Amino acid sequence: MKKRDIVEFKIDAMEFGGNSYGYVEDERVDIKGGITGQKVRVLIKKIRKDKIEGKLLNVIEKSPIEKAVTCKYFGECGGCSILSIPYEEQLQIKEGQILDLFAEKDFIGFKFLGVEGSPKFHEYRNKMEYTFGDEEKDGPLTLGLHKKGRMYDIITVDECFLVDKDFRKILKITVDYFERKKIPYYRNLTHKGYLRNLVVRKGLNTGEILVNLVTSSQMELDLGEYVNSILNLEIEGKVVGILHTLNDGLADVVKCDELKILYGRDYLYENLLGLKFKISPFSFFQTNTKGAERLYSIVREFIGNEKDKVIFDLYSGTGTIAQIVSKNAKKVIGIEIVKEAVEAAIENAKLNNITNCEFIAGDVGEKVKYLKEKPDLIIVDPPRPGIHKDALKDIVKFNAKEILYISCNPKTLVRDLAEFKKANYDIVKVKGMDMFPNTPHVETVVLIEKK
Structure with missing residues (x-):
């Protein structure tokens, strides 16, 4: 096998993020896209010592698991890459992918609560x-x-x-x-x-x-x-x-x-969840409204009903999470780098008559150094690349009893959890929330506790 060869093989497995792989002459070939069980035609793009990468040209045979009704653009449009898989099976696939990523880091002994399905798996985007x-x-x-x-x-x-x-x-x-x-x-x-x-x-x-x-x-x-x-x-x-x-x-x-x-x-x-939010043209808001209600309900369940906690909400966006958990806290402090989002958070807190939330504009890695209050619990909801290593060190220094990590990328999630583990934090429980049906992505909520 050499570069620019065109090969055919059956996809053995899918990995988180939309990649899959199969074998040609006992050599693994990784591709973007693909569904377990499909027979595919692939162009070999790169051959390295440790990895062979190919480009999916076309699907020769559908997978036995592709039983769901699809829209007329499926296969042409780059949107819903796993729309052809029945929804319950999509959830099972995502559960397996999360557990595989945790197993790769030797994380054991935590309570895994599965992946909860979106209330709507069609017509869910806002x-x-x-x-x-x-x-x-x-x-x-x-x-x-x-x-x-x-x-x-x-x-x-x-x-x-x-x-x-x-x-x-x-x-x-x-x-x-x-x-x-x-x-x-x-x-x-x-x-x-x-x-x-x-x-x-x-x-x-x-x-x-x-x-x-x-x-x-x-x-x-x-x-x-x-x-x-x-x-x-x-x-x-x-x-x-x-x-x-x-x-x-x-x-x-x-x-x-x-x-x-x-x-x-x-x-x-x-x-x-009973709160009102003003959304501007360019502000971030979860794209699955009904799914967001379930996601934030999971967050509240993980936090518990104690009302005397000081909570830090890092990467707080427009303050949605901070305001939703404010009933379960003595005080919530949110930090967000996008100034417009912080302004929206302050406005939304006023709109909902919430007085125990404070929002700060700035980089998490910088601003956490100057916070004088000590948190009982820290919520982190970082972007896809995860927590910056410097910010992670500063978060650890607070020595909070609990940290709740909300992640849209389980790959960077387990990388960051490995660092928290070095700082003496144990994983207590994990639950996935499928915010992105018919796509390879999933949200994951993890509660960790200081030993």
Whole structure:
């Protein structure tokens, strides 16, 4: 076997994060994507002493476990890579992957509570970020998600299982409108063009919808007709704001150089476990509302009912967790690097009449050094890369009796837990919460205690 060979094999197993592997002539080949039991055709990309990497070209035979109904884009769209697996089996796969990662670090003796399924495994997302483009060179305008394995090809996903009918109707009327007007999309290679993204957010418990059209500043366009077309849609929710974001950045990410309100307001409200949250266009909020209610209920169950604890909420975002656990605490201090998120957290705490939460803007690694209060419990909910090693050392120095770790990446979770273990912390219990059905990702909650 050598580089650029095309080989066929059966996938032996899937690993957390969407990778899988099989064997060719007793040599393991790792690929991105794939489902256990599929027969696949693979291009060999890299051959190293310790690893062979391939690119999945196509599926020759489906896996016996692929029994679920899929949308018409499955296999083309890069979104729901395991949609074809029945949901209960998805949960079993994720349970196994979490346990495998813990076993690799020799973690034993903890209580594993399995992976709880999302209350909704279709139409569960409250936010979608769509991209304008075309599916083939010089083809008609498209608006949707990237095709699997393709950097520039965009497929219009107007029947996507991830979101409800309101999202699909807004997407369809948007792409039809701008295709009819022959407005050019922004091309990342030449940095020419106008239409970049459409971001739709919806409060699944309130029904409030925010529509955000993201463009370059390379055209002056009267968007009044487009606004009216959105407002005249027959939908279940209520559009409370239509926004126009100007983004002239070269990177292929949604960034705000200037925000214009075309209609209504630039925020929506969502309710979560009896609390009300104001969500701005660019603030973080869990994308699975019903799943978030279960996730935060698990957090409260792990914390317990004692009400005299001082709790630190690190990487606190817009303060959702801090406010939800505030009833179980004497005081909660949240730290978040994004200033806008901290401002939103303070505003949301006022909105909910919560007086025992304090929010600090800054880097966790820096700010924890200056906190004078000592925590009884620390909550950490870091981004996918996990806790920075310097911040982890500072967290350990607080000598808190308990640490609750919420992770969207079990790989970096077990890496960080190994460091906590060196600092004399034991894993007490672990529970997964499937916030991302039909994808290879899962949220994990872990309680650790000082020996």
